[in-house]
Amino acid sequence: MTQRRSYQIGTGFFILLGFAALAYLATQTTSVANFRQGDSYTLKARFTNIGQLKLRAPVKLAGVRIGSVESIELDPTKLDALIKLSVDKRYNDVPDDSAAAIFTSGLLGDQYVGVQPGGSPDMFKDGGEFVLTQSSMQLEDLIGKFLVNGSPQKPADKASAPDEAAAKVAAPTPPAPDIKH
Amino acid sequence: MIGDALAQVGACGLFLFQILAAIPKSLRHFRETIRQIWFVGAMSLVIIMTCGLFVGMVLGLQLYYVLSIFGGTAALGTVVSLSLYRELGPVMTALLFAGRAGTSITAEIGLMRATDQLSAMEMMAVDPLAYVAAPRFLACIVAMPLLACVFNALGIMGAHLVGVSWLGLDNGTFWSNMTSSVDVWKDVVNGVWKSVAFGAVIALIAVFQGYTTPPTSEGVAYATTRTVVFSSIVVLALDFVMTAFLM
Numbered sequence: 001m002t003q004r005r006s007y008q009i010g011t012g013f014f015i016l017l018g019f020a021a022l023a024y025l026a027t028q029t030t031s032v033a034n035f036r037q038g039d040s041y042t043l044k045a046r047f048t049n050i051g052q053l054k055l056r057a058p059v060k061l062a063g064v065r066i067g068s069v070e071s072i073e074l075d076p077t078k079l080d081a082l083i084k085l086s087v088d089k090r091y092n093d094v095p096d097d098s099a100a101a102i103f104t105s106g107l108l109g110d111q112y113v114g115v116q117p118g119g120s121p122d123m124f125k126d127g128g129e130f131v132l133t134q135s136s137m138q139l140e141d142l143i144g145k146f147l148v149n150g151s152p153q154k155p156a157d158k159a160s161a162p163d164e165a166a167a168k169v170a171a172p173t174p175p176a177p178d179i180k181h
Numbered sequence: 182m183i184g185d186a187l188a189q190v191g192a193c194g195l196f197l198f199q200i201l202a203a204i205p206k207s208l209r210h211f212r213e214t215i216r217q218i219w220f221v222g223a224m225s226l227v228i229i230m231t232c233g234l235f236v237g238m239v240l241g242l243q244l245y246y247v248l249s250i251f252g253g254t255a256a257l258g259t260v261v262s263l264s265l266y267r268e269l270g271p272v273m274t275a276l277l278f279a280g281r282a283g284t285s286i287t288a289e290i291g292l293m294r295a296t297d298q299l300s301a302m303e304m305m306a307v308d309p310l311a312y313v314a315a316p317r318f319l320a321c322i323v324a325m326p327l328l329a330c331v332f333n334a335l336g337i338m339g340a341h342l343v344g345v346s347w348l349g350l351d352n353g354t355f356w357s358n359m360t361s362s363v364d365v366w367k368d369v370v371n372g373v374w375k376s377v378a379f380g381a382v383i384a385l386i387a388v389f390q391g392y393t394t395p396p397t398s399e400g401v402a403y404a405t406t407r408t409v410v411f412s413s414i415v416v417l418a419l420d421f422v423m424t425a426f427l428m
Contacts, residue, residue: 005214007215007219007220007223008215008219010219010223010224010268011215011216011219011222011223012223013223013224014218014219014222014324014327015218015323015327017226017327017331018326018327018328018330018331019330020374021327021330021331021333021334022326022327022330024334025266025330025334025369026365026369026370028271028339028360029262029356029359029360029363030363030365030368030369031360031361031362031364031365032360032362032365032378033356033360037321045275056202057359057361057363065357082420087374105255110361110362123371146392170424
């Protein structure tokens, strides 16, 4: 009788351990871990080019994850990409003149939306839209500009006004060295 | 020669149907299935956990070296977890399982055959397929995916130990890159399906070899060897086919 009980306990322990391992793998090491169904609010941003940005890509402020990309659509009239970001309710004091830009994490990493906080006393509300945005950097564009102009004075793709403003606010480009042939 | 091999494969296929037909009857001896899960699953935990830990640690070291050539060590967590879930976890577990559990099933049933215990059961109107074969088959199908999950979890821990604690990779990078590129259904669950299929194949081969062994000590020895050889070949071949289908 004691022998029977011991193997039954052993079997139960084994099955529990197996399912615990499965639950650990499924919830802690996959994209489920990023899917927090906490309270969140939605912000919008328009980009002329989103590069390789994917759904559920992180939204970061100062490198800290504050939310994720909820949807990516093409605006049929303005012909730009309309991104909806779902941001955690805990971070509800983002100034409404903040800028959004698409960055790449590391050399081979995924792309994410980086938020650079502005100085406005008013905060973003649910459904608010970023006025200042900066599109994803396209390596081919950069090379093309460099080869043709020598310095990236005029953006080759017709960046919308917010885009240029964002470029000036967010990342003042250092003067590129002129190439004399 | 080729005729013999074909006959073996055919007999094995027919045997699968016999086992499947005996499963409903074997549920009356459910306690026997539980005992087999304990024997093939719980008793294999030590070897599976040890090997999982070391495989994860080796993966961590090797991939760190390779990725550092490209300056992409941040992807270590992603690469280790994807290769474990999709490939190494189910296959390594299956090979270890064939060596640890498959052989003992073959030897046990083979000895039952050699000492006429199976015939004695038939004399007592106990169906050996329902009392001996089917519980072991079910137990392997239940135990294999659970063991593979334990193997994967220990592998991730081993890679984390080497990559983060020893080689100084950033802890947040390790986990966030992993969580952003591993998918539950495409990666974790596909690996589970693979291990279920491997468990069924190993159980079928082990039980079949034991059941049809020549009733001599030499016959049992050969049957045990054949179990390991055949299961390893079939697991690796099936792995390729399933990977192609589950991609």
